[in-house]
Amino acid sequence: MKLATWNVNSLNMRLPRVLGWLAAMSPEVLCLQETKLEDAKFPHDVLREAGYEAHFAGQKTYNGVAIVVRRDLVADDIVRGIPGFEDTQQRVIAATVGGIRIVCVYVPNGQSVGSEKYVYKLGWYHAAAQYAKSELAVHPQLAVLGDFNVAPEARDVHDPVLWEGQVLVSEPERVAFRELLALGLQDSFRLFEQPPATFSWWDYRMLGFPKNHGLRIDHILMSPPLAARCTSCRIDRNARKGEKPSDHAPVIAEVSD
């Protein structure tokens, strides 16, 4: 079973790419972030024709998440947002697919260290950790996929000295991310040997992608029983090439049946 996550930076702009990628990769589950579409405008018909059923939580202009499920599987227990956590921003959706609890997250960016949005990000992380903990208690087979807006370690940053202390790599953010790992969730990418300087996001500016000036901020976290089934995890940097790319590349993990 292939589980994937992709911050598409506007599903409206990226729909042809997403359809092409689904056709090429045929994942069972694709989690999307930054769909930037209110639910009434979500292109579920087009996806259905492509063989996928979508479940989504969107809003105009910003944020928005979706879980896209291949139609030979069923998605149950759809939950939007973090239960008990008030948030006007659409950043979380969960579903159970093929016996695996899927939680799709778009963690706040944080803008700059110390800003109001940074404080919101840290509080959001804490709520997400509580949620992950309660989900783990009822779903041993759990995957949390999405844009975590944190590069966990120096090796996840193209130039750690340049980025030192900046938003996305600051220590409080990394501590918040490690709260998830402390629950037992594992970074599936690091279960395997990986090429050095592998990233999931590159700035549109200053030739970020051609120079590989990137960060690894998109992750697939797995509970221990699911991680034990994981046979691969990689980042598809090909999807960052060509005309009108998202600034993020998809992450795709495979788990055995």
Added chain:
DNA sequence: ATGGCAATGTTTCATTGA
């Protein structure tokens, strides 16, 4: 090939992202 921001709406600039 992978090329010097992109997407959105409040649109002709401001805001946000990371």
